[in-house]
Amino acid sequence: MRAAILASGNGSNFEAIITAVKKQEIAMEVAFVFSDKKEAFVLERAKNHQVPAVSFSPNEFSSKELYETELLRLLEKHQVEWVILAGYMRIVGPCLLTAFPQRIINIHPSLLPDFPGLHGIRDAFFGKVAQTGVTIHYIDAGIDTGPIIAQEVVEILPNETLESLETKIHQVEHRLYPKVLAEISDNYKGAVK
Numbered sequence: 001m002r003a004a005i006l007a008s009g010n011g012s013n014f015e016a017i018i019t020a021v022k023k024q025e026i027a028m029e030v031a032f033v034f035s036d037k038k039e040a041f042v043l044e045r046a047k048n049h050q051v052p053a054v055s056f057s058p059n060e061f062s063s064k065e066l067y068e069t070e071l072l073r074l075l076e077k078h079q080v081e082w083v084i085l086a087g088y089m090r091i092v093g094p095c096l097l098t099a100f101p102q103r104i105i106n107i108h109p110s111l112l113p114d115f116p117g118l119h120g121i122r123d124a125f126f127g128k129v130a131q132t133g134v135t136i137h138y139i140d141a142g143i144d145t146g147p148i149i150a151q152e153v154v155e156i157l158p159n160e161t162l163e164s165l166e167t168k169i170h171q172v173e174h175r176l177y178p179k180v181l182a183e184i185s186d187n188y189k190g191a192v193k
């Protein structure tokens with residue numbers, strides 16, 4: 001499957017995915033990495049892996065629709081079939097949702113539907129719950145509301161700090177996202193044959 005990865009920040013999930021792609025654990029070609037933030041470290045990571053890196057900001061456009069139209073043009077130019085969100089901190093609008101129905105996947109650092117939004121780890125930590133986790137889901141028009149593909153629980157221990165919880169969540173993410181993408185790419189390969 002031919003995919004683009006959209007990310008806004010550090011890109012550790014991109015790193016985990018591209019590493020699995022290079023080991024041929026995921027039957028996926030990464031056409032390019034896109035970031036809505038020009039300073040995002042994920043763009044450096046992409047270059048280090050010889051993956052094309054593209055960045056522009058919604059601020060450069062007069063509307064979100066025009067921003068997404070430009071992004072869609074890029075996705076179509078690169079013949080992208082799947083869009084993988086890896087720390088992309090924006091709500092995906094109707095332009096991309098219509099173009100990629102059930103073909104946009106997101107990772108979120110909580111057990112959805114609990115703790116959606118920008119601060120899933122922090123909100124669970126301060127929410128004093130005993131368990132949180134990681135969710136991988138299809139994107140729909142809501143905030144972290146689309147159909148769930150996979151979830152994994154992470155315990156919040158009595159002596160847990162926010163930092164130790166973040167580390168545990170990221171460790172699960174870096175294992176779970178490549179595993180789920182491997183399954184999706186295998187199914188897709190079978191379906192298009």
Ligand code: GAR
Pocket residue numbers: 007008009010011012013014086087088089107108109117118119120144173
């Ligand atoms: C990840 O924890 C991901 O689950 C989260 O952003 C982080 C990105 O880390 N995404 C969301 O919160 C989406 N609502 P990374 O840039 O190191 O991959």
